[in-house]
Amino acid sequence: MLKKIVRWSRIKSPWILHLNxxxxxxxxxxxxxxxTPRFDVERLGVLLKATPRHAxxxxxxxxxxxxxxxxxxxxxEQTPDPKFVIAVGACAMSGCIYRGAYNIMGGLDQVIPVNIxxxxxxxxxxxxxxxxVKLLGTL
Amino acid sequence: MTxxxxxxxxxxxxxxxxxEVTNPATRRFFVTVGASDLLESxxxxxxxxxxxxxxxxxxxxxxESFEIIYHFAIPGAQLNVRTQVPKSNPHIASICPVIPGAIxxxxxxxxxxxxxxxxxxxxxxxxxxxxxxxxxxxxCKAWKHIRPEEKIPGGKS
Amino acid sequence: xxxxxxxxxxHPALKEPISLRMTIEGEVIxxxxxxxxxxxxxxxxxxxxxxxLQNIYLTERICGICSHSHATCYTQxxxxxxxxxxxxxxxxxxxxxxxxxxxxxxxLWLGVAGHEAGFDTFFMYTWRDREIVMDILEAISGNRVxxxxxxxxxxxxxIDDLQKKKILDSLDTLRxxxxxxxxxxxxxxxxxxxxxxxxxxxxxxxINLCAVGPMARASDFPQDVRKDDPYGIYDEVPxxxxxxxxxxxxxxxxxRVKELMQCYxxxxxxxxxxxxxxxxxxxxxxxxxxxxxSRYEAPRGENIHYIxxxxxxxxxxxxxxxxTLANYPATVVMLKNGFVADIPLIFAAIDPCICCAERVVTxxxxxxxxxxxVPLSRLRRLARERWKKAPLNKDAVxxx
Numbered sequence: 001m002l003k004k005i006v007r008w009s010r011i012k013s014p015w016i017l018h019l020n021x022x023x024x025x026x027x028x029x030x031x032x033x034x035x036t037p038r039f040d041v042e043r044l045g046v047l048l049k050a051t052p053r054h055a056x057x058x059x060x061x062x063x064x065x066x067x068x069x070x071x072x073x074x075x076x077e078q079t080p081d082p083k084f085v086i087a088v089g090a091c092a093m094s095g096c097i098y099r100g101a102y103n104i105m106g107g108l109d110q111v112i113p114v115n116i117x118x119x120x121x122x123x124x125x126x127x128x129x130x131x132x133v134k135l136l137g138t139l
Numbered sequence: 140m141t142x143x144x145x146x147x148x149x150x151x152x153x154x155x156x157x158x159e160v161t162n163p164a165t166r167r168f169f170v171t172v173g174a175s176d177l178l179e180s181x182x183x184x185x186x187x188x189x190x191x192x193x194x195x196x197x198x199x200x201x202x203e204s205f206e207i208i209y210h211f212a213i214p215g216a217q218l219n220v221r222t223q224v225p226k227s228n229p230h231i232a233s234i235c236p237v238i239p240g241a242i243x244x245x246x247x248x249x250x251x252x253x254x255x256x257x258x259x260x261x262x263x264x265x266x267x268x269x270x271x272x273x274x275x276x277x278x279c280k281a282w283k284h285i286r287p288e289e290k291i292p293g294g295k296s
Numbered sequence: 297x298x299x300x301x302x303x304x305x306x307h308p309a310l311k312e313p314i315s316l317r318m319t320i321e322g323e324v325i326x327x328x329x330x331x332x333x334x335x336x337x338x339x340x341x342x343x344x345x346x347x348x349l350q351n352i353y354l355t356e357r358i359c360g361i362c363s364h365s366h367a368t369c370y371t372q373x374x375x376x377x378x379x380x381x382x383x384x385x386x387x388x389x390x391x392x393x394x395x396x397x398x399x400x401x402x403x404l405w406l407g408v409a410g411h412e413a414g415f416d417t418f419f420m421y422t423w424r425d426r427e428i429v430m431d432i433l434e435a436i437s438g439n440r441v442x443x444x445x446x447x448x449x450x451x452x453x454x455i456d457d458l459q460k461k462k463i464l465d466s467l468d469t470l471r472x473x474x475x476x477x478x479x480x481x482x483x484x485x486x487x488x489x490x491x492x493x494x495x496x497x498x499x500x501x502x503i504n505l506c507a508v509g510p511m512a513r514a515s516d517f518p519q520d521v522r523k524d525d526p527y528g529i530y531d532e533v534p535x536x537x538x539x540x541x542x543x544x545x546x547x548x549x550x551x552r553v554k555e556l557m558q559c560y561x562x563x564x565x566x567x568x569x570x571x572x573x574x575x576x577x578x579x580x581x582x583x584x585x586x587x588x589x590s591r592y593e594a595p596r597g598e599n600i601h602y603i604x605x606x607x608x609x610x611x612x613x614x615x616x617x618x619x620t621l622a623n624y625p626a627t628v629v630m631l632k633n634g635f636v637a638d639i640p641l642i643f644a645a646i647d648p649c650i651c652c653a654e655r656v657v658t659x660x661x662x663x664x665x666x667x668x669x670v671p672l673s674r675l676r677r678l679a680r681e682r683w684k685k686a687p688l689n690k691d692a693v694x695x696x
Contacts, residue, residue: 022337026360028442029404036423047672065336067268097354098344101338102277102284105270110290122441164376166525167589192506192519194591194600195617210589211602219589240506240625244617266336277341280409284341 009055011136013045017055017079021072021108023062026122027040027089031059034125041129044136052078057135059128063091063098064105075110086131087114090121141195142166145216152165152187156180168218177222181209184220189213193234196244198252200280205229205252224254233259251278320636328631330624343614347409349448349582351611355601356442358616361404363442365594366601366616371446372527373590373603377583378448386450386575387529392566393436393445399470399559400429401595402552405644406477408605409549411488412644414670418477428466434461450576460567471560478553491545495630495642498543505625509597510555511645514540514547521593531563545645582609594619 020028034041035048049055064072065128076085087108090096094107108114118131140148142162149160149168156179158171163247172180184190189212201223209220224231233256234241245256246265253276256262264271276282317325339358343351356367368390375382382390403426410418430440436455437443445451455463471528481487497507512519520537522530538554540547585607592599597619604613630642 023362024357024360026357029360030441033423033427036427038418038424038427063337066269066270067336071620097357098337098342101284101342103336103338116225121357124440126473145370156561163586190502194598195615195623197602197613197615199604199613201474208602210602212525212591214519217525217591218588238506239504240622243621243624266332268336277338284338 007139011139013047014056014084014132014136015047015049016057016059016132017049017052017056017075019058019060019072019075019097021060021062021068021092022065022104023089023091025135027091027120030122030125031061031088031128031130034128039125040126041125041132044065044129044132046132052076053080055079055084056082057084057132059088060108061088061092063095064108066105068105069105069111069119072108077130084115084125084135085112086116086118086130086135088120088131090119093117093119096121140215142216146253148188149218152183153180154183156183166216168216169221171221171223172220174222174231175223177220178234178237180220181237184211184218189219191238193238193241193244196241196248198254198278200252200278205254207231207248207254209234229254230257231255232257235260249278252276253279261264318636318639320519323635323637325631325634325636325639328628330628337596340614340616343611345610347581347609348579348611351614352446352448353444355614355616356444357619360441361401362397362594362596362599364393364445365592365599366618367444367446368394369590369592369594369601370598370603370614371448373588374448374583375579376588377586377588377603377605378580379584380449380577380579382450382577383425383574384529384571385454385573388566388570389451389455389649390446391528391530392535393433393443393451394561395559395563395566396429396433398595399556399563400426400433402556403429405552405595406549408644409491409545409641410487412640413487415484417486418481418487421473421477425470428470431641432463432466435462447576448579450574451452452576454575457640460570463562464567466562467560471557474553474556474560481549481553489547491641492542494545494638495634495645496544497630499625502543502626506622507597507626508619508622509594510548510551510628511597511623513538514551515543516541519598520593521598525591527590527592529566533565535562545632545641548645582607596620597622 018022018028018031033039052058058076058079060072078084085108087093091098092108095104098104099106105111116131116135118127142165146160146162146168149170150157153172156172156176160168160170162168180189190213192212194210194212197208197210197225199208204223204225206221206223209222211218211220222231229252231254233245235245236258242259243265244260245259246261246263248254249256249259249262250264250267253274267277277284316429318325339354343354346354352367352371353435355370356363358366369648403422407419407426409420409421433443434440437445437453437458445453456511497511499517501507502512502517507515507517508519516539518537518539521527522535523537535558537549538558542550553653583605585605587602587604590601590603599619600617602613602615603611606612627643631639634642
């Protein structure tokens with residue numbers, strides 16, 4: 001019974017943390033644009049949180065640069081269980097056009113385990129909404 | 140002021156220190172100075188022609204030597220000052236005493252090419268990560284990046 | 297008693313990772329230090345392995361907000377290297393998209409400034425209007441961001457009369473809404489008082505530290521590449537350089553507002569005088585051995601690319617300097633002797649496009665060495681409470 005309530009509350013209001021790991025900013029503005037009146041992701045109960053300790057879902061963009069790799073691992077460990085990771089954009093999936101550069105590790109899944117990938121360069125805010133809904137459907 | 144007038148003014152200001160001044164396109168001028176005359180020339184350019192703004196400093200790997208280009212600009216003209224240092228002795232003087240805003244560009248030169256900028260106020264590396272192995276200068280032509288093996292989760296490696 | 301606060305890479309405020317370390321004494325910042333490198337992607341080395349055409353797509357993705365600026369600056373330079381001249385209609389279309397990008401970037405920044413100052417309604421309003429501009433850009437080029445409309449020798453897509461009419465209609469809506477917001481901003485005394493006097497940068501400092509863009513123009517230093525070194529069609533399109541004399545965040549908001557109104561006029565002029573003809577010429581595969589310096593006025597300041605060719609189909613050296621890098625030394629000077637509560641506002645006022653900065657504040661207690669993670673939202677709340685109790689600066693005037 002308690003498990004059902006907990007599961008219901010997890011689906012009804014996932015709190016997200018927006019993490020930018022070396023991206024060009026396009027995916028980030030589109031993620032923030034998903035909060036604006038036109039696309040409005042808050043009607044799904046999603047709230048943009050400031051610190052990893054309050055968040056359920058990490059929304060990460062950008063190819064992983066060497067400098068930020070350790071910080072990402074630290075943030076991932078600071079987020080309490082159960083946590084989910086959404087990799088937004090072609091850069092987080094595999095590095096986009098930066099593959100082969102000397103400071104790039106590749107996609108996000110080289111560093112932390114990822115649950116959902118959202119393709120696009122940059123992603124449309126509708127695609128971000130779609131990805132969040134699909135994630136909630138698997139819970 | 141028109142391009143030919145500006146050309147004469149640059150020649151007059153730099154005197155013997157500057158080499159030939161070329162004007163390949165409208166409002167673009169290139170001049171070569173020796174590495175030891177760099178600070179003096181920048182001072183003369185600032186006092187006599189009012190060049191207080193340096194847009195950026197580009198480094199180039201030209202085989203046996205490094206070529207460094209300083210891009211200055213004033214309304215109506217853009218002057219590029221070129222200088223060369225040999226790879227065996229890669230030292231160049233800092234222009235921060237004359238133009239304090241050039242500090243970040245000089246730090247980047249040190250990072251990327253291994254040039255040593257003398258009397259630089261702040262010698263820390265600028266863009267490379269903390270755990271970068273020393274003596275690896277990415278923008279030299281001889282440096283090649285070897286990609287490590289990637290592990291694709293759930294797929295063929 | 298001095299403390300050091302690192303404002304680290306992950307931060308809720310905005311977009312990019314950058315690390316600031318500030319030494320504070322009480323509430324006043326004594327020293328600031330900026331650490332870059334979280335966003336260094338090794339683009340210059342990567343560009344040496346791709347052909348001239350492929351590099352357009354690479355330079356576009358240096359930044360998402362001003363992607364067209366980098367692509368145009370690069371394309372202009374390569375066209376000079378190859379000695380080809382794009383046709384007039386192509387140039388007009390290219391700079392039409394450039395001015396639309398400036399509109400979208402300034403609206404974005406105004407929203408961010410409002411959000412950092414606590415004026416969230418302003419943020420929602422301006423971003424809703426930004427959607428109108430994004431729709432226009434999507435109709436012209438097919439994508440909301442990274443509109444790959446440049447090609448070597450011109451542009452890739454043309455606009456027809458129906459799109460022209462749609463843009464002119466949307467422009468009327470945008471203009472009337474913008475004027476309404478600026479009236480609100482001007483008559484809202486708390487907003488004006490909050491941003492006046494914050495982040496001072498004197499004219500002398502702006503000149504010595506080589507500041508660019510609206511930061512320099514707000515300190516009464518009229519530096520604008522479109523007037524100093526006209527490229528493309530800017531010697532035909534009439535406009536004025538916007539400056540302000542107050543040298544603080546209020547001045548920067550005023551400069552951007554003035555530029556926004558100028559942009560609307562420029563877009564209307566370009567649409568009404570659009571010449572007919574082809575939109576692109578063929579470009580050769582190789583460029584002659586030579587070098588070129590290309591400058592462009594991005595929404596944040598001056599963008600400069602240095603391209604060198606050695607006769608092949610790949611560049612020998614591509615050097616890019618984005619405008620926000622040039623504003624860093626000036627930011628350090630602005631942060632000194634400011635208040636901790638003003639950090640988000642000052643940093644947002646330079647319009648950071650560092651392409652990666654999330655800032656987390658970790659308070660390090662000087663004596664015991666303990667660390668405490670303080671989210672920026674808490675800092676922002678502290679800032680709002682402090683300003684509620686502070687007396688209103690009744691003399692701050694909106695100089696528009």
